[in-house]
Amino acid sequence: MNLPRAQRLQRIPPYPFREVAMLKSKLLTEGRQVLDFGIGDPDMPTPGFVVDALGEAARDPVTHQYDESGYGIPSYKEAIARFMGRRFGVRIDPDTEIQSCIGSKEALAHIVWAYIDPGDVVLVPDPAYSVYKVQTMWCGGAAFPMPLDPAGGFLPDLEAIPISVRKQAKLLFLNYPNNPTGAVAQKDFFAEAVEFARKWNLIICQDAAYCEVAYDGFEPPSILEIEGAKECCIEFHSFSKTFNMTGWRVGWAVGGREIVDALSVVKSNVDSGTFMAIQRAGIAALEHYDEWVSWVRAQYQERRDALVAGLQSLAWPVQPPKATFYLWAPVPRGYTSIDFAKALLQEAGVLTIAGTAYGDCGEGFVRWSLTIQAEDKLGTIERAVEAIKTNLPGLSW
Ligand SMILES: Cc1ncc(COP(=O)(O)O)c(C=O)c1O
Known part of the structure; x- marks a missing residue:
């Protein structure tokens, strides 16, 4: 069938996470490991x-x-x-x-x-x-x-x-x-x-x-x-x-x-x-x-602190957010958001979202989500920091 979709559908950009998910599965089928800090979907089960x-x-x-x-x-x-x-x-x-x-x-x-x-x-x-x-x-x-x-x-x-x-x-x-x-x-x-x-x-x-x-x-x-x-x-x-x-x-x-x-x-x-x-x-x-909220906050706070400390150890100028499970991190000198998100994924196997997925003013940032699907949350953060250090040396902000 060749029926054109309504113009309202044709006017919108593709849902940003769909593209990320496709890129991720492409790397996975190539046998690459992906450390996923992309989509903001809690990884823990419903209580x-x-x-x-x-x-x-x-x-x-x-x-x-x-x-x-x-x-x-x-x-x-x-x-x-x-x-x-x-x-x-x-x-x-x-x-x-x-x-x-x-x-x-x-x-x-x-x-x-x-x-x-x-x-x-x-x-x-x-x-x-x-x-x-x-x-x-x-x-x-x-x-x-x-x-x-x-x-x-x-x-x-x-x-x-x-x-x-x-x-x-x-x-x-x-x-x-x-x-x-x-x-x-x-x-x-x-x-x-x-x-x-x-x-x-x-x-x-x-x-x-x-x-x-x-x-x-x-x-x-x-x-x-x-x-x-x-x-x-x-x-x-x-x-x-x-x-x-x-x-x-x-x-x-x-x-x-x-x-x-x-x-x-x-x-x-x-x-x-x-x-x-x-x-x-x-x-x-x-x-x-x-009782629930203090437990769940503690889980993300531990991850937040580990990620912020890890990125700071690379001289990445990030501050711990007061809320949400996101870290909005400035991209290094010489990169656009999209170039840097791609470099992180391709060179270090680290999936973040380019800031521009959220609008033009997101230029200059990538978003890290603390909703880590992998079993070993803190280990995943550690491995991501190590992978960036090894595969993307010499970044400066
Ligand atoms: C800013 C913001 N608002 C609302 C939602 C929608 O959440 P839900 O429809 O699951 O309540 C999301 C989901 O990611 C979000 O990021």
């Missing part, structure tokens, strides 16, 4: 208390039908509201301010469909997770890039956005803790962003997928902690990274009722909710949050 809760819930036939509530079953939303209260000190009305979602990616995509008409502007960080920009394009909107650079702590400079753009913008995407830079936002930045959104009448979509992967005692804030945030904010949370549940496709959106309702209208016309047994498993996850 037993979640799997057990799913098993029990799946055996209850009540969970087998459509979730007719549309927003999520009451017990799931109540558990989320309690969590938001305990973790962030934020009061949430479970009936009107929470929407269950099929992984946060789904909701991040659909919030754009809820608000963007052709010609509307969306303020999108660069570098960033690709979903914000692609969905904007699909809705006929224009993504206005907000560069994230090291001098600004990888926070967007809102004052640099031209007044004409502010007037046309309807959505502003933020993502803290940040993929790919590993940067975090403190409450003062969120307060500034909320003030900006209220002044220019736009909605902030804060992607909090990495909110619980944090180190050294740091507790990333929620934008909803800022007074007045519910008027103009929706925040997207996920079980994926916190509880090693990427394949389960479960998360929640939380924010002002009007915004949550708009998202629900889209969802009710696209999907029929999250499997109710998975929502019940989500409740079990949140009930065990405290």
